[in-house]
Amino acid sequence: MPARTGEQFLKGLRGPREVWVDGERIKDVVDHPKLTGAAHALAEVFDLHHQHPDILLMPDEETGEPIPVSHMIPRSRDDLLRRSKALRRVAEYSVGLMGRTPDYMNVTYAGFAGNRGGWADHGNEAGAERLVAYQKFLRRGDISLTHTIVQPTVDKAMGDAPQAGNPYGLRKVGDTEHGIVVRGARILATLAPFADEIAVYPALPLPAGADAYALSFCIPMSAPGLKFLCRDSASASSNRFDHPLSSRFDEQDAFVIFDDVEIPRDRLFIDGNLAAYNSVMTTSWPANIQQQTMIRASVKLDFAWGLALRVAAAINAADPETMRMIGEIWSYSEFTRSAVVAAETEAREWPGGLWTPATAPLHALRATLPLWFPRVNEILRLIGSHNVFATPTTAQMADKDLRPLIDQYLPGAKGMPAEERIRIFRLAWDFAGSALASRNEQYERFYLASSPRNLARHLVFTDRNRADRLVDRFLKEPY
Structure with a gap:
């Protein structure tokens, strides 16, 4: 069908x-x-x-x-x-x-x-x-x-x-x-x-x-x-x-x-x-499946970066430290996107005709993302601060007596309507602090094994010749 x-x-x-x-x-x-x-x-x-x-x-x-x-x-x-x-x-x-x-x-x-x-x-x-x-x-x-x-x-x-x-x-x-x-x-x-x-x-x-x-x-x-x-x-x-x-x-x-x-x-x-x-599972499996897993991670980090920018804008947090933290999320997003591109560019063919991306760039992400995702959640919670809890519900927003007061006392910066501000902070909390967020953080910490395990096994998934050549230049020089 x-x-x-x-x-x-x-x-x-x-x-x-x-x-x-x-x-x-x-x-x-x-x-x-x-x-x-x-x-x-x-x-x-x-x-x-x-x-x-x-x-x-x-x-x-x-x-x-x-x-x-x-x-x-x-x-x-x-x-x-x-x-x-x-x-x-x-x-x-x-x-x-x-x-x-x-x-x-x-x-x-x-x-x-x-x-x-x-x-x-x-x-x-x-x-x-x-x-x-x-x-x-x-x-x-x-x-x-x-x-x-x-x-x-x-x-x-x-x-x-x-x-x-x-x-x-x-x-x-x-x-x-x-x-x-x-x-x-x-x-x-x-x-x-x-x-x-x-x-x-x-x-x-x-x-x-x-x-x-x-x-x-x-x-x-x-x-x-x-x-x-x-x-x-x-x-x-x-x-x-x-x-x-x-x-x-x-x-x-x-x-x-x-x-x-x-x-x-x-x-x-x-x-x-x-x-x-x-x-x-020791041949083509990691590179094949990690195309899907790392593209998903790339999308998630793009979303987190965009969300952090909206959280900051809602309260006009444009100070250097806030921008530095948001830039940190951006760097994770860009490194992930670039690694996926590199892996696809350096794709290889296996016996039987199957093509997969290169393994090494994706394994580097596999070892590092378990550290990045918890940090992303931390940054969103730091920027959001107490504001993630000042988020009236739809029932409160629908109350004819409360709604005018919410609009009056809970707007965003630079004329942002209260409803838009509330939506931003509810979205940030659901992503970084809710029960779903906690599950997802634990999931990312051990997704395709933990960061320490993957770092310790990096030689299984990469070619050390490039690094060895640079070191050998000095170790093999004549007296």
Whole structure:
């Protein structure tokens, strides 16, 4: 089928699934007050593709039907640039606040299918064929897919990857006539209430003997035994004046329990093949998926910079220190944009014809953004000061006795109407200080691993020859 509309997406969410939020099993994720805002926001993302088909849609290479550009398997630098434009347009809808819009997994599985050879290594040819077939299903059905790849942390002394016999991690516990049975848990499935299917694929390398944990598959959210325990909701009421961001962009995160779930054979991409599991994510995956993640970050930083300028203007804060802090946000925004451009300019081709951006510029961002985003929130709160709390609600604004007083005593600087000032500060607080803001800050701190972990692993993702050449000039000089 061609790219789905928002109505078709919402209809697909009404099927059975076991999703728990704030102690309640949700019967309908589309209409429940704690989920409806994000459900309808994502429906608008699906509709966005039909509103901008020249940017966001392309013909399927086999059927000719229009599908999202995020399903593209890039075969050239021009393909990457086309995908870049589409990814930015989607990210702009949520100003980068939704890190797991469906294009994230679309790009992921397009990259997997484009690197079929990497999945076929170590005797995993059948799994690779099934994965390529699944990617066709994903793009032709315009499926909303989430994932869960991190093993639960119970005791850090046991290591981040499960050893053989670990009773908590997701593992194979049996075979059936049509597939396998899995048991255990994974974290975190962001977007879980709003997905049609869930993916499991490799994360950290597994130790010898942990073959039962070496799994990769995709299954419907309705699979029997699959349970989703969501974190406390950060979704606010649907009033977009009072809660301009948290009324619609709480994408949710879920702890996932696989309570003896059967995985059909045709959905199984790695079945206990430890060598394949440990190698497949070390090649093209980081550079491919980080095009989407860093474009989203770039959009979010652009928004934060623009928001900081509006906050300052509302109170005419033009002093050098305020401008310095706003300039700090601008520098983060510009560094991020420039790194994405550099990565796309230095794009490379992999065996099999897949093109990805260069890895090093994007890994540098991956290591640094967890430090920048908390600082951005701090700057907005410093500039906003107490003003972020002097923000009457719509109910107060609608009161015939209060409204004249609000207009009289709470205007912005230089003739800015009170309503505009209030909107600015409510937007700033929802971005930098609300429950949604706190969730997003924590999310960014550990998005694709923490800053210390990524900095420590930088040699895995970059070429040191340029630096070594400069140092060797002096170390190799004759006496």
